[in-house]
Amino acid sequence: MRIAIIAHDGKKAEMVRFLMDHREVLSAKGIDLVATGTTGQHALDAGFEVERVMSGPLGGDAQIASQVTEGKIQMVFFFRDPLDKHPHEPDIAMLMRICDVRNIPLATNIATAERLLHSF
Secondary structure, three states, X not given: OEEEEEEOHHHHHHHHHXXXXXXXXXXXXXXXXXXXXXXXXXXXXXXXXXXXXXXXXXXXXXXXXXXXXXXOOOEEEEEOOOOOOOOOHHHHHHHHHHHHHOOOOEEOXXXXXHHHHOOO
16 A cells, blocks of 8 residues: 655654554555655654655655546545645646545545554
């Protein structure tokens, strides 16, 4: 299984904590991670093996959406910061729409991500 991890700047530390807290589950279930650029770098720095695509504002969200469409990603953890403005909001909306169209589980917060991670 491949899970995409994406986090807005205000949520990157939260994403790394989530990954650290669930390292054993991720490893035991053989989950591969793919991430947008900066989120992926934070995960790499924390010791995770991650395939990185471009940063979200530079097209990374669209690259993740493409992989969802191609059936290469089975779940998306996108820790969004709802209190900040994002210049690439159309790409974010497109990724979320593609997840809905392709029936891909999408977690936008820790509570949902934990439930999804432990559901399979």
